[in-house]
Amino acid sequence: MSSSLSYPFTPIEINGKTVLRPMLRIILTYNSIDFPTWILVDSGADYSIIRREIVEDAFGVNISKLKKSGETCGITGKTSVGEIEIEMKFGTSRKKCIEKIPFNVSLESSKDPPVSLLGRDPFFYRYRVDFRMGYTDDPSLGKFVLYPEEHKRNAKKYKKPLKIKK
Amino acid sequence: MIRYNIQVLEMNSPKKSIDEKQLNSDYQWLVMQGLSKYSGQWIAVHDKEVIARDNSLKAVLKKVTKLQLKTIPLYLRVPEGSVTT
Numbered sequence: 001m002s003s004s005l006s007y008p009f010t011p012i013e014i015n016g017k018t019v020l021r022p023m024l025r026i027i028l029t030y031n032s033i034d035f036p037t038w039i040l041v042d043s044g045a046d047y048s049i050i051r052r053e054i055v056e057d058a059f060g061v062n063i064s065k066l067k068k069s070g071e072t073c074g075i076t077g078k079t080s081v082g083e084i085e086i087e088m089k090f091g092t093s094r095k096k097c098i099e100k101i102p103f104n105v106s107l108e109s110s111k112d113p114p115v116s117l118l119g120r121d122p123f124f125y126r127y128r129v130d131f132r133m134g135y136t137d138d139p140s141l142g143k144f145v146l147y148p149e150e151h152k153r154n155a156k157k158y159k160k161p162l163k164i165k166k
Numbered sequence: 167m168i169r170y171n172i173q174v175l176e177m178n179s180p181k182k183s184i185d186e187k188q189l190n191s192d193y194q195w196l197v198m199q200g201l202s203k204y205s206g207q208w209i210a211v212h213d214k215e216v217i218a219r220d221n222s223l224k225a226v227l228k229k230v231t232k233l234q235l236k237t238i239p240l241y242l243r244v245p246e247g248s249v250t251t
Binding site: 008012013035057114 | 184186187189190193197200201202205208222223224227238239240241242243244245246
């Protein structure tokens with residue numbers, strides 16, 4: 001049985017253009033509060049970022065009390081961020097996935113991203129993500145596929161391409 | 167601080183359940199409807215219907231609370247603005 005999860009791209013109209021985006025339907029859980037929503041799977045983002053309203057209005061967290069964890073630079077510009085770990089569920093009735101994701105939250109209300117983003121660290125370390133936009137000759141039938149990294153190879157057999165600081 | 171606690175209580179009291187099947191079918195239904203009319207807004211989808219829409223999530227949560235649903239709806243913010251590069 002395949003352990004992959006396959007999703008269609010979501011067509012979103014922006015300035016009269018239809019853009020196909022890999023939106024993953026998820027359930028976020030924090031302090032026993034469930035919040036079903038979606039998130040953009042973003043291989044270009046180093047980390048994940050969640051919209052402030054979800055943290056503040058859905059989960060009841062006072063963002064002003066979050067400690068600054070760093071700075072991030074995205075499409076909304078440079079912003080100070082705090083961090084919050086949220087449980088994220090997705091999958092099907094046959095294959096359910098639960099991950100704890102450390103999300104960045106912008107500490108500046110004007111610098112919120114237009115949509116919450118699921119970046120590479122740690123999600124892409126746990127899942128291989130294939131963007132198959134050319135799966136058929138009809139782009140609207142493209143899909144993105146998540147493969148859990150279940151069978152990790154022994155790192156000792158591989159040469160490191162770069163010196164990676166741990 | 168009290169303000170936040172009230173919001174949390176509203177959302178979770180009485181404890182509502184998640185219906186995964188319903189969420190999936192609502193999501194598929196919504197995508198087929200087209201999302202452009204909701205650009206820049208938060209929407210709540212339940213039983214193949216957009217039951218609330220507003221520019222703020224807080225207002226959407228408030229509207230949904232009043233409906234006293236048995237299951238939690240799907241909350242989505244439809245992105246607006248520019249194509250990203």
